[in-house]
Amino acid sequence: xxxxxxxxxxxxxxxxxxxxxLTAKVLKKGGHEVSFFSMRHSRNMPSKYDKYxxxxxxxxxxxxxxxxxxxxxxxxxxxAKRNIVKLIKDEKPDIVHLNNIxxxxxxxxxxxxxxxxxxxxMSLRDYKMVCASYLRLSNGKLCNACRNGNYYHCYLxxxxxxSRLKSLLSTVEMYLHHKILxxxxxxxxxxxxxxxxxSNLKEMxxxxxxxxxxxxxxxxxxxxxxxxxxxxxVYFGRLSREKGLETLIDAVKDIKDVYxxxxxxxxxxxxxxxxxxxxxxxxxxxxxxxxxxxxxxxIRESMFTVLPSECYENNPRSIIExxxxxxxxxxxRIGGIPELVKDGETGITFEPGNIGDLTExxxxxxxxxxxxxxxxxxxxxxxxxxxxxESHYDNLMKIYKSVMI
Numbered sequence: 235x236x237x238x239x240x241x242x243x244x245x246x247x248x249x250x251x252x253x254x255x256l257t258a259k260v261l262k263k264g265g266h267e268v269s270f271f272s273m274r275h276s277r278n279m280p281s282k283y284d285k286y287x288x289x290x291x292x293x294x295x296x297x298x299x300x301x302x303x304x305x306x307x308x309x310x311x312x313x314a315k316r317n318i319v320k321l322i323k324d325e326k327p328d329i330v331h332l333n334n335i336x337x338x339x340x341x342x343x344x345x346x347x348x349x350x351x352x353x354x355x356m357s358l359r360d361y362k363m364v365c366a367s368y369l370r371l372s373n374g375k376l377c378n379a380c381r382n383g384n385y386y387h388c389y390l391x392x393x394x395x396x397s398r399l400k401s402l403l404s405t406v407e408m409y410l411h412h413k414i415l416x417x418x419x420x421x422x423x424x425x426x427x428x429x430x431x432x433s434n435l436k437e438m439x440x441x442x443x444x445x446x447x448x449x450x451x452x453x454x455x456x457x458x459x460x461x462x463x464x465x466x467x468v469y470f471g472r473l474s475r476e477k478g479l480e481t482l483i484d485a486v487k488d489i490k491d492v493y494x495x496x497x498x499x500x501x502x503x504x505x506x507x508x509x510x511x512x513x514x515x516x517x518x519x520x521x522x523x524x525x526x527x528x529x530x531x532x533i534r535e536s537m538f539t540v541l542p543s544e545c546y547e548n549n550p551r552s553i554i555e556x557x558x559x560x561x562x563x564x565x566x567r568i569g570g571i572p573e574l575v576k577d578g579e580t581g582i583t584f585e586p587g588n589i590g591d592l593t594e595x596x597x598x599x600x601x602x603x604x605x606x607x608x609x610x611x612x613x614x615x616x617x618x619x620x621x622x623x624e625s626h627y628d629n630l631m632k633i634y635k636s637v638m639i
Contacts (some may be wrong), residue, residue: 250333253449275290322352352419483515
């Protein structure tokens with residue numbers, strides 16, 4: 235089988251990119267041919283398909299001039315449409331698997347794909363199908379205002395980066411794609427990595443067919459370690475407000491016998507460092523961005539990991555990877571997190587944003603090292619049983635075949 239994978243970034247930027255490269259790996263191992271469609275970027279992995287990639291687009295720049303310059307690509311990219319036609323004609327794929335295509339690629343490519351009557355599946359990494367700002371957050375608070383296609387709330391509340399202009403663009407985008415063009419109707423089936431995302435999409439009024447298939451890891455590449463030398467806990471991921479890191483810093487400030495290591499980069503980094511300094515948190519270390527074996531080393535040497543998110547997480551790879559390395563997790567009870575973190579089995583959950591509850595649960599885990607190690611062993615077993623590459627491949631093949639009939 236020939237499979238075309240499309241994602242707007244072709245380097246490890248986050249969980250979506252990690253997933254697409256892992257998916258390509260298991261598909262190739264299964265004997266399939268894989269081609270790629272993406273955007274050009276200085277950080278891209280080498281690829282013989284980069285001649286088809288679209289030109290680089292930067293939506294982070296502020297200002298009316300940049301907004302006008304890039305808005306047409308966000309709404310409907312004719313370049314992406316032309317380029318993917320060339321790729322399909324040359325490679326002749328049997329099926330197209332879309333991932334994170336919003337903005338830089340745009341769903342314009344769906345019109346091109348369906349010119350060739352190709353089946354299309356799409357993995358969902360966030361709430362973009364029902365929320366103009368991806369996260370279902372408005373001014374830092376959980377939000378359902380866009381339910382049943384009422385996307386104008388995004389503009390009214392300036393949900394996208396607190397910018398009225400960017401929120402207007404995203405609002406127009408949602409009405410164009412979902413109400414006028416109904417372009418996502420061309421996707422044969424959507425893949426949700428969590429049961430939470432699947433049920434919440436339905437609750438928010440999404441009509442597409444959604445099937446459940448969780449993220450996975452190749453367990454052969456994750457050697458677990460169940461013991462530890464120091465009482466060190468690790469957060470790794472994006473340093474942004476919705477991740478609840480301010481709550482975490484406040485929770486650990488009065489716990490003297492633990493070190494918190496924060497691994498990652500993001501827009502909140504300077505604020506977090508300043509917050510830790512003002513609170514005289516000498517037990518907090520910011521390690522910057524790490525990946526590969528360096529990141530695995532920090533996780534292996536920890537007592538457990540922590541994910542204090544205050545947004546609707548999907549199926550966080552940070553927890554899955556920590557489990558694969560034999561570490562239990564202390565995580566907020568929101569979104570798809572409780573599907574992974576089972577209280578007393580693979581970790582402990584707490585109420586998101588509740589400093590007192592987080593502090594209490596931290597102390598409980600720190601005082602019960604044997605229980606923490608046992609939960610780490612259970613977490614590893616969960617990954618081996620349910621979130622492994624072989625199981626993911628088999629179920630993905632069933633999804634592919636279901637839309638190729």
